[in-house]
Amino acid sequence: MAAVSGEETPAPFVQRAVTRADWGPALEEAGVAQRNAPYRSFFDLVTRRRIADELAVMRPDLLLIWGTAAARAVDRPRQPQAPGDRTARLGILLGYEEIAPFAHAGVRRLVAPTQDLVDYARELGWPAEEVGLLAPVVPEPAVGAVLRQRWDTPDDVDLVAAPVSDAAGTALLLEAWAELPETWLWLVPPSRKTKRLKKAIRRAELSDRVRLVDKPETAVAAADLAVIARHDDPIGLPVIACWAAERATVALAAPGPAALIGHDRDGLLVAPDDPRALSTAVGNLLADPLRADRLAAAGRETYEQGYAATRATERWQLTLEVMAGPPLAAKPGDAGTDIRV
Structure with missing residues (x-):
């Protein structure tokens, strides 16, 4: 995910995803460019290479790593980082799984969709101040008359x-x-x-x-x-x-x-x-x-x-803007998330 500036830009982020094929239709409908990868196992070199290629081309300001399977497929950033490489890496914990892969992928901050998962990550040793609650966005159900x-x-x-x-x-x-x-x-x-x-x-x-x-x-x-x-x-x-x-x-x-x-x-x-x-x-x-x-x-x-789209999206938007760009006047906590940046 790369931040974009300019008054005529309709959205503050240009987004690109490397994801499984079954996510394709939903992402396409949302206007997100994408590349498919199998995400088969820890030794899935195809997925690892495709993610590395996209990072090299996009050079994003912010990389979102959705779940442990994705974390295993992301290479640890080079140390020291190359000149101009300032990608922030945010891990999204989606279940009661290992959290070590996030650390190996260079993630410093984690967010989770429920307080129970936040507590779980902290209990496993992730620094308490570096993991926070960020509720998912759930759109209004689009259902008309049902017979x-x-x-x-x-x-x-x-x-x-x-x-x-x-x-x-x-x-x-x-x-x-x-x-x-x-x-x-x-x-x-x-x-x-x-x-x-x-x-x-x-x-x-x-x-x-x-x-x-x-x-x-x-x-x-x-x-x-x-x-x-x-x-x-x-x-x-x-x-x-x-x-x-x-x-x-x-x-x-x-x-x-x-x-x-x-x-x-x-x-x-x-x-x-x-x-x-x-x-x-x-x-x-x-x-x-x-x-x-x-x-x-x-x-x-x-x-x-x-969880309604407007409020939840605002929280995500603010968190991503703070992580991807210069500090904003507002703090993430003002929008209802306790992620610290």
Whole structure:
């Protein structure tokens, strides 16, 4: 990422990404130039060379290193640095992984999307003053009118959406739904291979009221409430997306959701291995619309205060400007981040 000056420049940064191919469409839509790389392993020389080539050509003011896999593919800066090389390196910690690769990649400052990950990095020995919280940007859901009939679902039934799940979470959902005989479920498959999942739904005798839906935002918009059924979620982005859609949310107490949700304040948390607890939480919320509305409104407020595009983008923009260019009059803390520069 290279800083650009000039009054006619529409944005303060020129951006270029070296990323996996599956990120291509989203980056292209955002106008970010890109080059693909496989990011296969620590000894992936192809990715390492492509990143090095881009750095040599761009000579950026700021290099963002997203996650440990990217950190492993970035060469440590030369010591002493070449004349004119003033690239600042910012690491983004995305999970409970090693942090040593960031140090080997020349990263001095880390940011993480949840306070729990910030604390994790500090506990592993990263200097406390060099790691801070920087919330992710979650855009408004772009969903219009949703017709339940499209997925063969009556309008007058209780409907719950599970926009995100893993294999264990899906199994837990099906077991819990046996205890909810009047409730329908829209399940977004965790992969495109649905043959085994359809067989599991039939075996659980739930084919009459469980539907597979391929659009998470659509599922949430049409439902009365949402369930996040993932055991391995370190960040909790699906929770924030449900808050944005103003739906009461029940989540398995994986690290990400547990770090975000205040239980019975802006959502509900349940044990990740207890189908009875999940069915009870869902049934109680459906039987108490006022409570569900209260949780949905509180979740929406949490989203607007911390994750809506305008505010979250301002925090990112300020942090990047401070790291990439001359000091600004404002401090990062003024925009809601505790990253120190």
